[in-house]
Amino acid sequence: MAIRQKCIKKRKALLNATLNLVNNNGFHDAPMSKIAKMAEVSPATIYIYFENKQDLINQLYLEVKSEFSTYVFKNYNEKDCIKDSFKQVWMNIADFKLNQIEASNFLSQCDNTPMIDEDSRQAGLKNLQPLINLWERGQQKGVIKLISPYLLYAYTVYPLSFLSNMKQKQTFVLSEKGLEEAFEAAWDSIKL
CATH class of the missing domain: 1.10.10.60 (Homeodomain-like)
Structure with missing residues (x-):
């Protein structure tokens, strides 16, 4: 042992x-x-x-992505209304990106560079399937705009990377009120 x-x-x-x-x-x-x-x-x-450096990076990515997913979907209840379900997930993502800096920075690099191979990238995306399912359910119910999940992510989640970067640079700190405003802006960008 x-x-x-x-x-x-x-x-x-x-x-x-x-x-x-x-x-x-x-x-x-x-x-x-x-x-x-x-x-x-x-x-x-x-x-x-x-096996090699690429395997090391790919495995690191998959582990960090899995940790991210576990964090993001804690307390998530798909039976809640679409907005409440999305708010729970979004707030968890915000908390992760704003407070799990090392992991968040690594995932951002992986999103913005060809560091990881395509198979690992696709495997990592599977960790976000509950969010994609939530968006699809919202679209079916006429609550969320009928646009690509990539656009939904770009308008709702990706801005959190910017806010995390501003926090790290000590340029802007997101208050509780600001976090609520950021969520409402994200929701307003995708709701019908």
Whole structure:
């Protein structure tokens, strides 16, 4: 059991080191040697857990995306009205993006660069299926505009990345009132 726990710790250390290096230096300036050094393992140890750097990045992405999904859909009840269900999910996304900075920054990089492969990107998108289902249900009920889920995401969720960036730069801090206003603006952008 102790050996198994040690293996889990090493793998987690490698993932955390990768997350930190990619966020601070970018994908290309995060060589395996730096990852190993930061994780305090030998470079050869990486290959026990991952085939190569691409596999490491893909697995990190899928784990962070899964954590994001778990966070986003906590307390979500699909039986609530469309707006209330969406508000719960949106507020969870806002909380994650504004307070889980390392993970949020990594996911933003993955969304905006070709860092991860297409199979991993598609697998990661499956984590958002409950939100897509909610939007489809809202469209079927005539509550949400009949536009692409990509446009719905762009108008409602993507602005939270901007607000998170402004918070990190200490340019703008979103108050509780501001958060409510941001949600209402997001809802107004997609409701019929």
